[in-house]
Amino acid sequence: MAGSTTKTVYDIFQSMEYGPTSSSRTTAQAWLEHQSGALGLFIDGRFVQPAGRQTCSVTDSSGSSLCTIVCAADEDVSLSVSSGASGFKAWNALDCHVRAKILLKLVSGVQRHGQCLSELCDLAQSPCPPSALVRLLQYYSGWAQLRDSLLPDWTPHGVVAVVVSDDCSLYSLMLKVIPALAMGNAAVVIPGVGTALPALLLAQLFVEAGLPAGVLNVLTCKVLSLAPKVAQNPHISYVTYSGNKKNGEMLCRATAGLGVPISLSVSVGATCPFIIFESADMDSAVDGVIETAFKKKKECQWILCVQESVLDNVVARLKVRMAGMKSVPLLAEGDRGLVDAAVQEAQQQGATLIQPCAPPPFGTSYPPTVLCGVAPSCSCVVTPNPGPLLPLLSFRSHGEGVTLGNHSPHGQAASLWTEDITLALEAAKSLAVGCVWVNSHSVLDPALPLSGHKESGNCTDGGKEGLFQFLQPSSSPSLPRSSPSSLDYAKFGTAASSAIIPLGSDSSSYPHCYLQYVGGKQCKSESGSSVSVLAPGGAVLAYCPDGGRKDVRNAVEAAIKVQPSWMKKTPPERAQSLFSLANALELKRLDMATSIQSQTGLSLEKANEEVELSISQLCDWAARCDKERGGAPSLPLSGSALSIPEALGVVGVVLPDSSPLLSMVSLLAVAVAMGNAVVMVPSPKYPLPALEFIQVLQTSDLPGGVVSIITGGRDQLTQALANHSVIKAIWYWGNMEGCQYLQHTCSSPLKNLWLHCQEEVTDGGGAWSQLPLSLLEEMWRQAVQWKSIWIPTA
Incomplete structure (x- = not known):
């Protein structure tokens, strides 16, 4: 028909425009009217x-x-x-x-x-x-x-x-x-x-x-x-x-x-990297950018990272694909000012713009905009923006691209584009995110676990792994319900320890002074102070270091140096280190049993049983190192998917009073077996078995820094662990005030919490000697976080 403006399929294909969408409201309005x-x-x-x-x-x-x-x-x-x-x-x-x-x-x-x-x-x-x-x-x-x-x-x-x-x-x-x-x-x-x-x-x-x-x-x-x-x-x-x-x-x-x-x-609100390597299919990658970056409403903010060798190619294709695109309505009236400020700041820092049209002088809409050449420190990269803004950063090598992708404090997801499957899998394993899409984006299926890394969450949704947040082991008591106490969070853990004064006693009978264990070495506390360790009758058995914030800092610094290489060791290698630790404990059996007896008042026979169970726990978790793995969930979509458990990083463990050796070894073994490093705080009531265990650690082949043991006040060290930004998880046995402090404090920086309000020990710690399978499963799940990798096929 003459004068017709109707576009043919060929015309739409040439311009790559999206077809019209239905805007019917009839059915929804009828339901709302039925509800008056x-x-x-x-x-x-x-x-x-x-x-x-x-x-x-x-x-x-x-x-x-x-x-x-x-x-x-x-x-x-x-x-x-x-x-x-x-x-x-x-x-x-x-x-x-x-x-x-x-x-x-x-x-x-x-x-x-x-x-x-x-x-x-x-x-x-x-x-x-x-x-x-x-x-x-x-x-x-x-x-x-x-x-x-x-x-x-x-x-x-x-x-x-x-x-x-x-x-x-x-x-x-x-x-x-x-x-x-x-x-x-x-x-x-x-x-x-x-x-x-x-x-x-x-x-x-x-x-x-x-x-x-x-x-x-x-x-x-x-x-x-x-x-x-x-x-x-x-x-x-x-x-x-x-x-x-x-x-x-x-x-x-x-x-x-x-x-x-x-x-x-x-x-x-998370920032997620969209990484294009030089081996990618450029047309598909650019189409993926347009589809995901400029949605009207999106839950995450994408950051485009492009390898320098193909940067000009990608920019040219973006200009072609964005030509003719219209301004996108903003979600709120106040968003326009935020968008204008972000664009202005990026331009002041040297960024150039790719826009299909000039922004309207006022109103609640803005054109899709690519900010080319922004710095990683620019606020539009660090802080998600409400509008259709896409920061573009460049990188040289593959490793630099992964580092750039890990720059964000969030760890929600990432999209990788490359035709090199080896590069894709290596980069996916190195990215600290919960979900990686290879040559695709935003693919969701309930069979795939979604686990937030870093600041993106402390639980897993989806898959079998996502079920466990709605379940609890039948034999594991939950936290008791209580009313919040009037806790001064600023003063929690700041009380000074009891001072030790000279008593003028005979030096030959002076109690033994122990050292703590940081970075593979025995050392004094940074404070230079000590606390008394009492026998059941009240006599002073020994003195142990009074650790604090600086000791935790030193332990974490040692842990982050060794944990990445420890995590990359093969499961059989980690198993061998745990077996060597079990053998070293076997050689110190009598000394450990004597230490437990002197501290807790148990009979030597009971103390020997605890040592034997501790050796058994080390061997059990050594055997589990290469048994507890992920899988390949079956999906209704074409392609392959991997579900992989990964180490959390550095875990802080505040140990219970019951079974001081067995509980420590059980928790240490599961954390280390999964590739974590641990900073352990022994029971202030019974610290000697943990301090004697330091000699076992020194004679094993466990790398220095993977395990640190710091003694002192439970509240003081809990406060130090909670406020350290690198520690990813805290496993806590203590009072309700400590649980309340951790729940209040560990939301920023976000940490995984496993909290227990311990009761007065009445069973000699029998709960640790008979761990049911469901509790062992929970211990393992507390030590890992999940990563899903989605690889589509034609």
């Missing part, structure tokens, strides 16, 4: 509209009001958690097969109402295709079927609180809710504004599929004000969070001291 435009809370299997509650409006991308949602009050929290406790009893009592059938039945409900769900997600700016939810339900319904047969010694927590921030996606929310339900828990969901509408619809579909009333409750309100109130309820056994780091830190501090374990998946 005012969605209530979802409690005990139905929508409720409590009287006298405040409401807030949910808006779309244009600022138009979609509906109102209720702001939950304290009474609603109590009602929903009580409903969850009743629902948990009914849900967990069902046969595994029945729970699996209900989850599978929900698949048909999601498919039947997929249009409504998809439209609600688009309206709320939280896109999540129904097919992704169907895959989640199908995958975890299988695990619901197999829970009792494959995880027989694990039990569900009970009622768990699932919290997400306002900028989190629906997929990230359901990646926690569905496995929690599959393992037999009940869930109280606190969605952000962007996920409230689809979360309420899914709750309705769950009940229609046969989920017992109360198993899934949804409370809407401001996340940071509502989540701590939910966590304070005594029926809540576990809290898991997904979203941005700022809200996660505030949630950790608000819930510190409640005795509720909390895990964070900091999936929003």
Whole structure:
């Protein structure tokens, strides 16, 4: 037709423009109208509209009001958690097969109402295709079927609180809710504004599929004000969070001291490297950049890293691909000022811009922009920007590219582009991130574990590995519920140790003075002070160093020098070192038994049993070094995937009073076997077995620095470990004040916490001599973090 402006397929192919998208709202608006435009809370299997509650409006991308949602009050929290406790009893009592059938039945409900769900997600700016939810339900319904047969010694927590921030996606929310339900828990969901509408619809579909009333409750309100109130309820056994780091830190501090374990998946706001090597298919790589970097709403900020030899080629292709692209609406009105400031700063530092058009003089939109030649220290690289900005950095060698990719404090994901499979696997192993996509990006499947490294989280979502955050060993006691104490966090661990004064005693009977162990050498504490070690009767047995912050610093410095090479050793080599440690302990059997007897008052026979069990534990974990490995999960997509457990790095261990040698050896062995370095704080009550063990370490072939032993006050050394940015995890046995301090402090820098409130020893430490399989599994999982590598094929 003359004058027609309709483009042919050939025209679109030549310009590589995307086709038109559907913007229908009919089905979603019909559902909202059926709810009278005012969605209530979802409690005990139905929508409720409590009287006298405040409401807030949910808006779309244009600022138009979609509906109102209720702001939950304290009474609603109590009602929903009580409903969850009743629902948990009914849900967990069902046969595994029945729970699996209900989850599978929900698949048909999601498919039947997929249009409504998809439209609600688009309206709320939280896109999540129904097919992704169907895959989640199908995958975890299988695990619901197999829970009792494959995880027989694990039990569900009970009622768990699932919290997400306002900028989190629906997929990230359901990646926690569905496995929690599959393992037999009940869930109280606190969605952000962007996920409230689809979360309420899914709750309705769950009940229609046969989920017992109360198993899934949804409370809407401001996340940071509502989540701590939910966590304070005594029926809540576990809290898991997904979203941005700022809200996660505030949630950790608000819930510190409640005795509720909390895990964070900091999936929003992370900076992720998009690395293009010279051996990449340039067209595919540039297409991947355009697809992922300039989405209207993305959870992570991409940093483009290009090898210098192909930099001009990539820049030229970017200019061609970006030509004709239109300005992208920003998510908030205030974002325009932040974007302008970031671009101006980058230009002042010498960056050049690639833009398809000039930015409008004002308004809430901005064109896709590549900032070429920025420095790694530029704020647009370090701090994620809200707009469609893509910093571009260059590197020379492959190793420099990996170093540049590890520059970010976040460790969420990375995308590698190369046709050299050897280079791809080497770079993937060297990147400190939880997920690596080779020649692809943003590929998600519930079979792949997503483990946040560095500041991107302290738990694992997805795969079999993601199930364990919603389970606990049947024989392992959880933290006791408590009320937070009025703890002065600034003064915790600052009390001075008791002074030792000369008593004028005969020098021949003067107690022995021990040294601590740092960097493979025995040394005094930096303070130069010592503390008394008392026998059961109260007499002074010996003196040990009074360690502190500087000693921890020295131990960590020694650890980070040796840990990377220790981690790279083959599992058989690490096993051989542990076997040599067991042999060295065998030779010191009598001395170790005598030390245990003198400290604890146990009989020599019992002390010998503890030494024998310690030798056995070392041999067990030496044997496990090359047995505990990852795998290749089966995915519905073409390609191959690897799931690999990796060492955490440097682990701080504050040891219990019970079984002072056996507990130390058990925890040391599992951490070292997996490639970690450890800084160990012996029991202040019974430090002598650990100090005697130093001679065992010195005669073994374990590299110096892999294990350090620092004695002193438990609170003082806990405070030093918590505030060291390099330490990745802390395993703690102590009082509730120490647990509260760690939960409050270890949200920034983020650390993995394994907390235990130890009781007064009444069984002689028998719990450590009979570790069940589920507890051994938990010990191993506390010592590793997971990495997934996705390699697509045609």
